Amino acid sequence: MEIPTFDDVLEAHARITPYIHRTPVLTSSYLNQLSGAEIYFKCENLQKVGAFKARGATNAVFKLDDSDAAQGVATHSSGNHAGALSYAAAQRGIQATVVMPHNAPATKKAAVQSYGGKILECEPTQAAREAMLEQVIAETGADMVHPYDDPRVIAGQATCVLELQQEIDKLDTVVAPIGGGGLISGTCLTLAALSPKTRIVAAEPANADDAYRSLKAGKIVLQDAQQSVADGLKTNLKPRTWHFVSRFVSEVLLASEQEILDAMYLTWQRMKIIIEPSSAVPLAVILKHRQLFEGQRVGVIISGGNVDLKHCPGCK
Amino acid sequence: MEIPTFDDVLEAHARITPYIHRTPVLTSSYLNQLSGAEIYFKCENLQKVGAFKARGATNAVFKLDDSDAAQGVATHSSGNHAGALSYAAAQRGIQATVVMPHNAPATKKAAVQSYGGKILECEPTQAAREAMLEQVIAETGADMVHPYDDPRVIAGQATCVLELQQEIDKLDTVVAPIGGGGLISGTCLTLAALSPKTRIVAAEPANADDAYRSLKAGKIVLQDAQQSVADGLKTNLKPRTWHFVSRFVSEVLLASEQEILDAMYLTWQRMKIIIEPSSAVPLAVILKHRQLFEGQRVGVIISGGNVDLKHCPGCK
Numbered sequence: 130m131e132i133p134t135f136d137d138v139l140e141a142h143a144r145i146t147p148y149i150h151r152t153p154v155l156t157s158s159y160l161n162q163l164s165g166a167e168i169y170f171k172c173e174n175l176q177k178v179g180a181f182k183a184r185g186a187t188n189a190v191f192k193l194d195d196s197d198a199a200q201g202v203a204t205h206s207s208g209n210h211a212g213a214l215s216y217a218a219a220q221r222g223i224q225a226t227v228v229m230p231h232n233a234p235a236t237k238k239a240a241v242q243s244y245g246g247k248i249l250e251c252e253p254t255q256a257a258r259e260a261m262l263e264q265v266i267a268e269t270g271a272d273m274v275h276p277y278d279d280p281r282v283i284a285g286q287a288t289c290v291l292e293l294q295q296e297i298d299k300l301d302t303v304v305a306p307i308g309g310g311g312l313i314s315g316t317c318l319t320l321a322a323l324s325p326k327t328r329i330v331a332a333e334p335a336n337a338d339d340a341y342r343s344l345k346a347g348k349i350v351l352q353d354a355q356q357s358v359a360d361g362l363k364t365n366l367k368p369r370t371w372h373f374v375s376r377f378v379s380e381v382l383l384a385s386e387q388e389i390l391d392a393m394y395l396t397w398q399r400m401k402i403i404i405e406p407s408s409a410v411p412l413a414v415i416l417k418h419r420q421l422f423e424g425q426r427v428g429v430i431i432s433g434g435n436v437d438l439k440h441c442p443g444c445k
Numbered sequence: 446m447e448i449p450t451f452d453d454v455l456e457a458h459a460r461i462t463p464y465i466h467r468t469p470v471l472t473s474s475y476l477n478q479l480s481g482a483e484i485y486f487k488c489e490n491l492q493k494v495g496a497f498k499a500r501g502a503t504n505a506v507f508k509l510d511d512s513d514a515a516q517g518v519a520t521h522s523s524g525n526h527a528g529a530l531s532y533a534a535a536q537r538g539i540q541a542t543v544v545m546p547h548n549a550p551a552t553k554k555a556a557v558q559s560y561g562g563k564i565l566e567c568e569p570t571q572a573a574r575e576a577m578l579e580q581v582i583a584e585t586g587a588d589m590v591h592p593y594d595d596p597r598v599i600a601g602q603a604t605c606v607l608e609l610q611q612e613i614d615k616l617d618t619v620v621a622p623i624g625g626g627g628l629i630s631g632t633c634l635t636l637a638a639l640s641p642k643t644r645i646v647a648a649e650p651a652n653a654d655d656a657y658r659s660l661k662a663g664k665i666v667l668q669d670a671q672q673s674v675a676d677g678l679k680t681n682l683k684p685r686t687w688h689f690v691s692r693f694v695s696e697v698l699l700a701s702e703q704e705i706l707d708a709m710y711l712t713w714q715r716m717k718i719i720i721e722p723s724s725a726v727p728l729a730v731i732l733k734h735r736q737l738f739e740g741q742r743v744g745v746i747i748s749g750g751n752v753d754l755k756h757c758p759g760c761k
Contacts, residue, residue, distance in 0.1 A: 153469035155491060174717045175471060394754070401490040401719040401750030434717030438710070 130369055135322035137284040138315070141188040142291055148187045148220050152176050152289075154296050159399050164415050165423035169300070171293040174404050174434025178240065181289050181312055181432050182213035182276075188285030189274040190217035198223050203271035205251075205258040207233040208361050209433055210276035215246025226271060228261045230254075236437045277311025278367040287315030293428050294319065300327050301425035304411040306432050307331035307340045307381065308362035310370025316430065317377035327428075328379045330421075332410040334359045335383040340366060340374065344381050358386055361407040361433070382421075384413035392416060396431075408432045446685055451638035453600040454631070457504040458607055464503045464536050468492050468605075470612050475715050480731050481739035485616070487609040490720050490750025494556065497605050497628055497748050498529035498592075504601030505590040506533035514539050519587035521567075521574040523549040524677050525749055526592035531562025542587060544577045546570075552753045593627030594683040603631030609744050610635065616643050617741035620727040622748050623647035623656045623697065624678035626686025632746065633693035643744075644695045646737075648726040650675045651699040656682060656690065660697050674702055677723040677749070698737075700729035708732060712747075724748045 155170045173181035190202055201224035204214050211227040218225035225246040229238065230253035241248055249265065251257040266273055274282065289312070290303060303320060307313045313331050320327050333340050337355035349371050355363040366374060384392070393409035396402065408431045415422050415429070468488045477483055489497035506518055517540035520530050527543045534541035541562040545554065546569035557564055565581065567573040582589055591598065605628070606619060619636060623629045629647050636643050649656050653671035665687050671679040682690060700708070709725035712718065727745045731738050 150472075153471075153491075155469075156466075158493075175469075177474075179717055397719055398754055401495055403713055403717040403719060438714055 131280045132369065132372055133280040133284040133287070133318060135318060137280065138287040138291060138319055141281070141284040142288040144191050145184055145187040145285060145288065148191070148217070149177050149183055150175060151292060154293060155400060155402070157400050160412070165419060166415065166425050166427045168415070168427045168429055169293065169297045170400070170429050170431050171289060172402060172431050173289060174402060174408060174431050178209065178212045178216045179433055179435045180209035180213065181286055181430065182209040183216060184288050185279070185282030185285030185311060186210060186213035186274060187217040187220065189279060189281040190214070190221050190223070192281050193272055197272055200270040200272065201226060202274050203227070203262060203265050203269070204274050204276060205229070205262045206276050207237060209435055211237060211246065212240035212244065214274055215241045215244035218246065219244045226265050226269065228258050228265065230258065234437060236435070240435070277309035277314070277364070278369050280369070282311055283314045283318065283369070285315070286312045287318045289430060290316045290319045290428070294323050297426070297428065298324070299426060300324065300428045302328040302330055302422060303428040303430070304330045304332055304415060305430040306359070306362055306407050306410045307333050307374070308407070309364035310340065310366045310374055312430060312432060313378060314370045314373035317373040321377055329377050330414070331374065331378050331381045332414045333381050333383055334362055334389060334410060335385050337363045338383055341381040341383055343371065344374065344378065347375070359389055359407040359410055361405070362410065382414035382418055384410050384417060388413040388417055402431070403434045403436060404431050405433050405436045408434070447596045448685065448688055449596040449600040449603070449634060451634060453596065454603040454607060454635055457600040458604040460507050461500055461503040461601060461604065464507070464533070465493050465499055466491060467608060470609060471716060471718070473716050476728070481735060482731065482741050482743045484731070484743045484745055485609065485613045486716070486745050486747050487605060488718060488747050489605060490718060490724060490747050494525065494528045494532045495749055495751045496525035496529065497602055497746065498525040499532060500604050501595070501598035501601030501627060502526060502529035502590060503533040503536065505595060505597040506530070506537050506539070508597050509588055513588055516586035516588065517542060518590050519543070519578060519581045519585070520590050520592065521545070521578045522592050523553060525751055527553060527562070528556035528560065530590055531557045531560035534562065535560045542581050542585065544574050544581065546574065550753060552751070593625035593630070593680070594685050596685070598627055599630045599634065599685070601631070602628045603634045605746060606632045606635045606744070610639050613742070613744060614640070615742060616640065616744045618644040618646055618738060619744040619746070620646045620648055620731060621746040622675070622678055622723050622726045623649050623690070624723070625680035626656065626682045626690055628746060628748060629694060630686045630689035633689040637693055645693050646730070647690065647694050647697045648730045649697050649699055650678055650705060650726060651701050653679045654699055657697040657699055659687065660690065660694065663691070675705055675723040675726055677721070678726065698730035698734055700726050700733060704729040704733060718747070719750045719752060720747050721749050721752045724750070
């Protein structure tokens with residue numbers, strides 16, 4: 130199992146810089162007052178394709194040598210990684226093929242298509258996804274880019290907190306959402322190298338608390354059929370992301386569905402930015418567990434902004 | 446009539462920098478493709494108090510000498526200037542008094558109160574506002590800070606395009622919304638000094654087209670009872686703002702109510718930022734008059750993000 134190193138992160142950053150936005154770090158006096166902390170929001174909702182996923186996918190695509198790249202890339206995803214991989218492939222001028230459940234949201238399908246990605250629809254089960262993806266790879270020779278269980282992807286996601294750290298140092302704590310663990314693994318990778326004293330907190334929906342249970346149990350706990358408005362966070366850890374989570378994450382904090390929506394809505398209203406439910410989980414846990422953050426300099430990764438505003442659960 | 450100079454702008458910028466955000470300049474490949482232009486959005490929706498108005502108000506408040514400041518500041522406004530002046534006064538530790546029509550939106554009143562501003566309610570007519578404000582000033586000796594007809598305010602608003610120009614040069618055109626003309630006057634003031642070849646376009650709701658008519662007539666045309674979702678733009682020009690508009694604005698372009706809402710909604714969805722209807726007028730006119738902007742480097746001032754998301758006309 131290949132574990133990426135901090136050198137991989139620095140290489141990734143140089144590699145992807147021409148294709149991604151350097152996203153701003155925003156602050157809000159109102160939220161500072163409410164939390165009692167000094168919060169620095171790294172705004173990946175303002176990233177290409179509206180999510181940090183552009184980083185990992187772009188690193189994977191541009192790390193391929195020309196002959197491998199010519200055969201294209203493939204993945205299965207019903208979320209932001211699908212659009213991100215299609216975006217990255219388009220930047221390199223190669224084909225991306227994405228296996229998506231037939232009931233994936235129309236907006237996610239549209240994002241893939243807008244970048245020229247090819248969608249193959251399957252039944253909405255993990256087994257059906259994996260079988261179809263295997264077939265695609267066998268037929269095309271495409272390179273498989275997993276949404277998070279891939280060292281190139283983790284090194285790419287790690288560039289996000291690298292940029293945050295370059296602008297805002299001496300962070301006491303960094304909070305990022307956790308699903309499959311790609312973003313948090315990258316966060317661990319960078320902070321272990323640059324700021325090992327910074328505490329790393331993962332924020333997870335209580336309705337999809339597999340990472341919380343895993344950290345308690347000391348091993349990966351799998352959960353099926355998790356349900357949450359934070360739909361990007363329903364995935365399970367893999368050994369490669371568990372490697373980082375088990376070593377570097379201090380704790381996993383949970384938020385309820387309502388707390389997540391309240392934090393999302395509060396961010397829209399006060400910070401004037403659109404964030405998706407998954408991205409509101411860090412603020413939700415900070416406000417819920419005020420005493421764990423009070424008086425600290427806290428970095429928060431806002432992971433994405435892809436919300437269908439017409440069918441949004443948080444729109445009141 | 447005192448007309449501010451570019452030196453006043455540089456002084457203003459130094460004066461207000463500790464109290465305002467340096468707002469990011471964002472781009473969107475999608476909107477570039479749609480418009481055929483290269484658009485640079487200066488995001489004052491992410492400014493303190495959610496609007497560029499923080500700049501002018503802060504400059505006015507901090508330019509006062511201590512003895513004048515001790516008597517406080519006052520204004521009449523039903524919009525962002527009310528909150529901005531209250532914010533600026535709070536930063537200096539002095540009292541702001543704001544005369545507001547009793548039917549002003551609850552969110553605007555709440556903004557004033559959240560910064561410790563004092564609200565005096567009046568009948569919703571221009572005459573009632575001015576009479577009550579005169580009385581306040583007579584009684585308290587407060588310094589009157591007009592929302593736009595004030596050289597300190599214009600110099601403050603001029604710092605917005607100053608920052609844009611520092612980051613993005615060689616702009617062919619800058620588009621800003623026009624109401625009373627404070628923002629556009631500041632834009633003219635800075636660009637006339639730094640980039641006189643940059644074309645300045647004012648964007649106005651067709652339902653509140655007094656600036657459009659004024660430029661056609663060659664003199665200020667007043668209109669009463671203008672109605673628009675872009676409620677910050679219903680005000681009329683004054684001789685001080687007309688000074689700039691008549692000399693430096695190439696043209697005023699109009700957008701319908703629906704075009705404004707469509708552009709607002711498109712910005713929310715694609716750029717992941719909340720902008721208020723007034724701030725969508727520039728994009729609306731760019732998309733409507735594509736041929737006037739195609740192939741150009743275009744700066745757009747996003748003036749603010751104060752929308753009541755619960756009662757928003759653009760929320761579908």
